[in-house]
Amino acid sequence: MTALIFFIFAGIAVFCGINLVVQTHPIASALSLVGVMGSLAVLYLQLGGEFIAMAQVIVYAGAIMVLFVFVIMLLNAGAEATTFQVSRFVKYLGAILLAAFLGLISLMIQSTLPRTEGVLFGAWQGTTLDVGRKLFTAYLLPFEVTSVLILIAIVGAIVLARKEI
């Protein structure tokens, strides 16, 4: 069951990721990104991260991506101009580099990761309680700092979005 779910949603994720790259229309890319996030949320659940899965959906899919879609609609961004002109370096090397990067990473993962037991759904649950406990004890300072960061972001966004800039 675990493997099945993993394959299904990993497949969806990869497909949507590819779709994000190849689609010319921003909206399509945005929706495929939402798809990626949704499937990742499911994988999180599988990995026992119930809270993080929900947070993924609420924050990423529900807020950030909605913001993206909103902006895309607002700017009514049309399909990208198909004139595919990038620097020579990228045109010739980009794909190769990426392939090499991917291969190396996979190789390293395979070679380094201890052959521990695989993931079984429900074998371990990082409950919301644990997350909350840790977040408000061990990680209290980072938490507060992020709140400051968000405040800064809000102010920055408002300033940027003012009329007379």
Added chain:
Amino acid sequence: MILENFFVLTLIKVAVVAFVLLTTLAYLQWIERKVIAHVQLRVGPYRVGPHGLLQPLADVVKLITKEGLIPSHVNRLFYLLAPFVAVALALTSIAVIPFGPQITIGPVTTWMQLTDLRIGVLFVLAVSSIGVYGVALGGWASNNKYSLLGGLRSSAQMISYELPLALAVAAPLLLTNTLDFRDIVNYQSGYWLGFIPRWNLFPEILGFIVFLIAGFAETNRVPFDLPEAENELVAGFHTEYSSMNFAAFFMAEYANMVTVTAVATLLFLGGWTPPFPEPYSDFIPIILFALAGLVALYHGLNPVRRMDKFTLPATALVFLGIAAIFGLSLFVPVAKAILMALFWFCGKILVLLFVFIWVRATLPRFRYDQLMRFAWTGLFPLSMFNLLVTSLVVALTSK
């Protein structure tokens, strides 16, 4: 036995819930029309069936048989995807809503709930938060400036009202200290001083109000139905939609209403726990239905209209039958558990739904800037304040 199998059991539950829910949605619309009509001193649907009882059926037939036309220059994929997304997400969140306590029918022991998720509340929040895509996409895909505006408005509005909603939800969670709907309801069972139910409503009255208002906005209901403000943008995001697509949006709206009211019931009104202590609360449904039946019977015996001779006694019979069923169920524990829970749960939901409809019939629509200002300067600080006070109290009282 086959019934113990998880899949089979779930399938059965799903079938039952889906049937009941869809019927409810259909009739919800009838109820709405009726209520609004009576508020406005009209009679509302009256022709199809007695008191227009068959109106929903007729509507469904109409909608199905209509031509589902797709305007030119629309983004076909998203145009068709949008209503599907909307209704699917709207129906999904029902899956984690428990309708009653754990019951045991013969060998099978199960919860009156489709899936028992430990993080049901978060799940509902998540689903409702991505529910905006349906509206936004629909508005954007149907290549129409009114629709686009509607979509934009709805997405902005939903993002804005998501915050107060979440904060208002967080407050009772602080009290109950769990994310599981059933634990929340169990926490609210019991009574203060023996007769005041221990619902979160009383400590969290502020949160409840905020939740309801935000709920109006989340479901795009009056007075926050900006996305489909007829007199500004013809019908907002579903201007271009017709037949089943239109019906899907409609269903989504009502399903969202049901979800919001159900969540409100679970979080604040103690779910299926009766408002009165055990022995008295058992008789309330009997008395209620019996009274209704008697009234109907009385009017049937001295009718004012031609058909009343036949319809009202029939209704009376139905009501009395229900009353009888409740009465009998007092002697069958299982049946009693199920029926009582369902009665109280649905009763509370219906009351809240009535409030929704009532508000729609009463209040005018906000202007867009008013809507936003209200969200950010009124509702958000209010819910924040409520959350802070609650957390303070919890911190002080809990050891």
Added chain:
Amino acid sequence: MALWLIPILPFLGFLANGLFGKRMPKALINLIAVGSVALSFLWVVKTLLALQPIETKYIEHYYTWIQSGTLNIGADFAVDRLTAIMLMVVTGVGLLIHIYAVGYMEHEGGYYRFFAYLNLFMFFMLVLVLAENYLLLFVGWEGVGLCSYLLVGFYLTEQFATTAGNKAFIVNRIGDFGFSLAIFLILRQFGTLDFAKVFAGAQGMPVEAGVGILTTVTLLLLVGATGKSAQIPLYVWLPDAMAGPTPVSALIHAATMVTAGVYMIARSATLFTRAPITMDTVAVIGLATAFFAATVGMTQMDIKKVYAYSTVSQLGYMFLGVGVGAFSAGIFHLMTHAFFKGLLFLGAGAVIHGLHGEQDMRQMGGLWKYMKITGATLFCASLAISGFPFTSGFFSKDAILVAAYARAPWMYWIGVLTAGMTAFYVFRAWFMAFTGEYRGHAHPHESPLVMTGPLMILALLSLGGGFINVPHFLEPMFAEKPENQSLAWLSAGVGLLGIFLAWLFYYAKRGLADSFTKSIGGLYTLVYNKYFVDEAYNAAVVEPLVEGSRTVLWRGIDAGLIDGTVNGIGRRSRGVGSILRLIQSGNIRSYAAWVVLGSIALLIVVGFAGGLR
């Protein structure tokens, strides 16, 4: 006992005045400036009473300041009898001078700045006195140097003032250089800078016949001392330093800072006593300075210059004292000198104040009519400095002279001669200023009580201060020298002779002085121009330095070498950049691709160059 409170109080005053003084009323500034010093004075008194009798050294350790390897320098203060005297002098006289300054600076600009600097100076001076290790002492040492610079150049609109400030600062640098070298040597020798440990270590070392480590150290310390205490050859800055306001001259350049060198030598007595060569050097330098400055002092016409040179010469006395091993006598003279020289300067300041800034004695005269208090107090001070019997100078100076006689008679004789000259020039100044008829044009007037009050207190101290038996008090620290009354009386007699001559030349027969100077014209001009020392230094040191730095450093090294190198590097990098520029296409996506390339390289390095497990 909270010794730290003593320096911190003035420092707080400095902060308050320095930061907010601009917006504060003068009354508040005075309150803060004087009040802080007064508080710290009271605290000193309380402390000393509480520690009474200070048989052993009382040390307070606050925190470890520098901790590196075996080196461990703490921020600790200590109080022993020597420190006690210094504390009393610094805070007491400092307090009086602060009060005086309130009146003196009444009409000056930059009021708050002045008092802020003054408080800062008090802070550093007290740190210097309280310090329990050489580094902390050095901090105070440099700090007072800084404040002296700031205050000498206080009238920063005046060219001469700023140049004088620079001169003081630069000349002091030379001395401080020697001092810092000495500190490094001490560190290398004893592995610590705490006085207690260093002296304990030195106790075990024999008295050096030749030039050993101790001699080197002490000589270097001496260099520092000569710089700070204006001894030959580094005395030139002090006369110019008179450009500062008179309270500054009184506080810094008479009472406290310039005596820091003497204090430092007395503090390091354990080291000096084991380096006889240094001791002789100290004594000779002191003696030479005393005599030499006295001669110059006899000819000066600017009243402050006269007192400045007398300061130099009195400092020479102190050096003589410590040089011949009479440390207690040196400190004794330090204290009394603080009294009467502070008084002299304050009196001069009162005169100048009364004459609206006139400093030339030829423009004075007959002031006795106008300012009796000032005249009287100045008279007391002059008596004290010329060693009139039973005034404070009598005891302290003669203690030194007696000790000098015990060391080598010729020193004693020169000292006596100098004493005579001292008496001569101070009274010359007094007679020129206060007797005869007024030759100036300003309208003299007596100073307000706020200025004359300190004068009177100091007058009492300079008359009676000699009965404070400092040598006896310091006995547990420095072996006391034998008294020899006859010698004392002799020097006192010579002092009286000097006074008589002054009276003769500048009161009884005025013409006599001029004819006398004419008769010895050449010598007189030589002395009057301070032996052309400044000019000599200019020709010998300054000019070559400037010239050399212009040709060698600027043209040669800076322009040629450094600029050449820099330009060369610039050219090279431009060449390299022209190649690297191709990467900087300004195309963000190619940047990203480069990043990917880099990460791949990193992966290869980490993954296959054994970065794994």
Added chain:
Amino acid sequence: MPLNAAVPLSWYLILSAILFALGVAGFIFRRNIITVFMSIELMLNAVNLSFVTFSYQFKQVDGHIYSFFVMVVAAAEAAVGLAIILTVFKNRATLMIDEVNSMKY
């Protein structure tokens, strides 16, 4: 392998690597600022996945908390970034990064 067997952890990591590479690809090959931005979000998501995976490996929730922080940062970044994009569009009337190059000369 049977469909209800356990899934090796490394697969999750490889999946995250693939997604990350896809994000990089999007970053490199796309010209629309918004799409590029979304590619960055994709990379962040990939990293989150590996965080959560590791947190499963060590049976610690720290990984979850890290990815939670990543989300927060991403939210802030999205807010500011989209505001910047809006401003750029207002001034330049374009969303193609290659055409926003006045800093280049």
